[in-house]
Amino acid sequence: MDTKYDGIVKDIKNQLLNGYLQAGSKLPSVRQMSEKFSCSKNTVIKAYDELEKEHLIFSIPKSGYYVVNEFQRLDSKRTTIDFLSAGPDKNIMPYIDFQHCINQAIDTYKEELFTYSDQQGFYSLRIQLVKYLQSLQVFTEPERLFIVSGSQQALNLLVSMPFSNGKKNILIEQPTYFGFIESANLHSITTFGIDLSMDGIDFDRLEYIFRNNDIKFFYIVPRFQNPLGHSYTNKEKKKIVELAEKYDVYIVEDDFLGELDPNTKSDPLFSYNPSGRVIYIKSFSKIFLPGLRIATIVLPPKMSSHFSRYKFTADFNSSVLSQGALEIYLKNGMFQSHIKKIKELYFGKMKHLQEACEFFLPNNTLYTKPASGFYLTIYLPEHVAAKQIVQLLKEQHIFVDDASRMFLPEYKKENLIRLSISQVEDNQIHTGVEKLAHCITLINSKRSATSQYKIQLL
The missing domain is CATH 3.40.640.10 (Type I PLP-dependent aspartate aminotransferase-like (Major domain))
Incomplete structure (x- = not known):
């Protein structure tokens, strides 16, 4: 059961999340909040101190409490599957x-x-x-x-x-x-x-x-x-x-x-x-x-x-x-404690990614099988261009990397897709790979239909 202290903290955070409080906004005084929540002034001060420790608000002596910055809305992030970003998982950064x-x-x-x-x-x-x-x-x-x-x-x-x-x-x-x-x-x-x-x-x-x-x-x-x-x-x-x-x-x-x-x-x-x-x-x-x-x-x-x-x-x-x-x-x-956590996290994510590739990718699509790390590369069928896949997935809010920029000109290959597991949510991995596999199959089907049409014309 939430205490009144928890209620004050949640109330301020909800106002930040919903955009009612902007950067620089002045918060209600301690007296006003104690009356609103029917609690002591010490409870309000304790809640405000907690919010200040989280760097959500700051105090000015003899003036009051103010908002440091508004929350960024996360709605759009929740709809994306990010195999592109290569920074560390934001949920485990210390x-x-x-x-x-x-x-x-x-x-x-x-x-x-x-x-x-x-x-x-x-x-x-x-x-x-x-x-x-x-x-x-x-x-x-x-x-x-x-x-x-x-x-x-x-x-x-x-x-x-x-x-x-x-x-x-x-x-x-x-x-x-x-x-x-x-x-x-x-x-x-x-x-x-x-x-x-x-x-x-x-x-x-x-x-x-x-x-x-x-x-x-x-x-x-x-x-x-x-x-x-x-x-x-x-x-x-x-x-x-x-x-x-x-x-x-x-x-x-x-x-x-x-x-x-x-x-x-x-x-x-x-x-x-x-x-x-x-x-x-x-x-x-x-x-x-x-x-x-x-x-x-x-x-x-x-x-x-x-x-x-x-x-x-x-x-x-x-x-x-x-x-x-x-x-x-x-x-x-x-640091050693942090390393132990990330080692387990990325090992698990890489395992899930390879399981998804094994299950969903077409038979003629090869992929690398690293023991851990951030990266796995998919070798698309030769007639399937990485840029096509990148664009098709982008339209579905799934982001992957075309690896062609990672080659010298004389070595360049246009059919490699790099997947990074570092910032993709664990529960999104299978969905993302399934949709990637669907894009490969779609392009293959169109090519087969075109080839069949040419044969009929002959």
Whole structure:
């Protein structure tokens, strides 16, 4: 049974939801609310304090309580099925826990917040990150870590800066993360591709490219790759590192979803050559809070000064508040608890997605089968264009991604659809895949009817 305190909180929230209270609106006084709900003034103050903690209202001494911002209506969101968005599930993001860490960071780092900090990143945060990375089999020291404003910044800097091997070109998996392709294009870097499937890559081809194409580094996503969801075996990772060492090629390892790996014996490429051949990047955008804009990169010591110069020209140092809050979040154990939750969540969602694909997709439609992660790719029949499917589903408020932007021009395929499970509701997965399958069948039927009509004309 709701108390009068609960009734006040619900009343204010309903007014916000229905648009009766706008940003800046003044709430009824404590006396007015106590009369309306026939309760003590202390009950009203307690309810208002709760709403203030949730950042829905704020108080001005000797003036009253006011609305911070109106609620956004969620009606349209409820009618959509989102296989497109690739940020973390909003229902499991640790807003309240991290809010405590931000508040504590403000108290702890009052002076640092308003001055320039260590360009390499808070040393105390780097210590915590070294401890955390050990759980991912990345053993290093704080002096080799740089804090960057998201992994995209790290990748962009690595694309543009010279490497000690004196080479100029880059190798990438095909397909791969489109943000990296954009960076390479903007810097006019010659970029080679190597075909990737769920069976992996052709190692003879990899060795040929390493030997003959002046490769500065090989950009690789070893676990739950975007967009395929592919993961390399430990044996394959070791072989890649050996070839890179043999031909003086650096490896840039983007391990952005490594925490989701259900295989506890799976290692990063970094573990096979921790001395400096592998440059390791760990982002917190997908597994934690994208708006935090914090990632870390582990560099070989001889690259630190060059990277530092390029980082300086980008932003001098990354957000001090974000660094301080993340340090506290790592130190107090909240992060490990959060990782445990998301690991179970995304594993379950991926399992449901594959079950739906198995049940609904036509027999001639193949799809990848990652063990976990965010992404699964559907290979449409050759005559079915991804853009057609995207448009048909969009008309039904179902959003999927055309993976053609994830290819270099000479590798481009127009029949790949990427599905992301990170923000789709679990109970919408089967419905979304069923409608996707219906679109494929519809296009197939139209093609068959057209072909039959041409045959009759002949």
